[in-house]
Amino acid sequence: MNIVLFRDCQVRVMEETVTNAEKYFGQFCLLLAAYTRKTARLRDKADKLVKQLIDFANTENLEMRTTLRNFAEDLAKVQDYRQAEVERLEFKVVNPLKLYGTQIKQTQAEIKKFKHVRNHEIKQLEKLEKLRQKSPSDRQMISQAETCVQRASVDAGRTTHQLEETVNAFQKQKLKDLQKILSDFVTIEMVFHAKAVEVYSSAFQTLERYDLERDLEDFRAKMHGVHRPYGPRDARPLTDTGPAAAAPWSLAQSAQSTMRSQRKEAESEDSSAEDPVEDLRGQGQGLHH
């Protein structure tokens, strides 16, 4: 019976491995999907803030208007990178974890098959034992039962070997995939955070450049009925609109279309050959193809 006990021990290790993978990979999938969803919610809130900042900018004088609109653009750019982060997390982290269920089911089916074969072996052994006790002199019957046991034992041995190979392959794939998925997660996050640092640095400079005194001058002039919408200072180049003297609503519209085209730019930049995720992972296939 020792070989059967050993096989039982082996199968217990295999079953545990697959059961744990099923349990924890399922959890990882759920939690990383939730993490991705929360990231998308964060992007939504920031997008709304961008919209309000632009609306407010249009009620302000030139100095604060320019500052707020440049700031809002940078904030929108961070959300574009966050959007790329969300798409990559779904594609490279959540989806691979979702697909994992199939692999686990296959391995579980192999284990079930082995258990069936092992039960048959045990039954044959019990039959032989009973025969030996009840009719120890029936040589023919005992010999027949011994052949059955031998056959069942060979079957179980072969199935164990197959199972071992299956589970070894499963474990190897599991460990490799886990390392890959976590590396992709880290890379995606790292790229996003690095881009955010870059864009926020520019936003910080925008805010530092803001000239309060100039703005107050304009405000006082406006209060005393001196309007200077076409004044020389309004002709300063704005990076994000057409003519600076356009009506507020058209300023808002052109700012929004700029935001959209920027989102596209950020995305196409991310899917180019220089995609840092792809660089770091050393993979040929882009995310956005």
Next chain:
Amino acid sequence: MNIVLFRDCQVRVMEETVTNAEKYFGQFCLLLAAYTRKTARLRDKADKLVKQLIDFANTENLEMRTTLRNFAEDLAKVQDYRQAEVERLEFKVVNPLKLYGTQIKQTQAEIKKFKHVRNHEIKQLEKLEKLRQKSPSDRQMISQAETCVQRASVDAGRTTHQLEETVNAFQKQKLKDLQKILSDFVTIEMVFHAKAVEVYSSAFQTLERYDLERDLEDFRAKMHGVHRPYGPRDARPLTDTGPAAAAPWSLAQSAQSTMRSQRKEAESEDSSAEDPVEDLRGQGQGLHH
């Protein structure tokens, strides 16, 4: 009537300024509070992922166990920085915006007061006009009415002047505060993202160091009943636990207390004199005092 019309124009500019501030600062406050809340939700999900990673690590062989636990620690560290981000956003961005309501209410009260005085002036002017049409010869009454108009006009002039000063001060404070709040927002975000890049770089290296072949060796040995829990490789120093051979549940416990102490460390580090938010903002007062 020209002076009254001019004052009306002035007051319209002032009213618009305060009404817009009320509307948009209210929106900024709501949206930034929501942004902060969503950031906290993201931290919660990542904290749960950390817990599951540690639980799973305890079901794995030494190689993956070590990798996963180091990785989980880094992920927990990022959440500590995210927690600091949440606290700072509340303290330096959301709270100042909340307190803004009071300032707006005060300025609105000043405007109301002025409107009352202005209405009185208009009434006196109308009275004088009527008198001149009805009894143009009643010199005494007309002279009395003229004095009333003059007095009301002086009152209105003084109130307009006061109002102008109040609104000028309000506008100056508003622009200054907005610049400060947005700069604080950017700085808080920038510090968080920079820390995240740093910690994820370490996490990436942890994953790169993972040795799949060594792990599979261990797995095959375990499947064949060769347990090596006290083997020489298990004696490798682990940065985050006591003895490597401890039972899984105690490993999990010590990992969690490590996470807690790390969160404290990260917080106390952030509240130190070297706090980059404080450095950049050039302010003496720390956030966590």
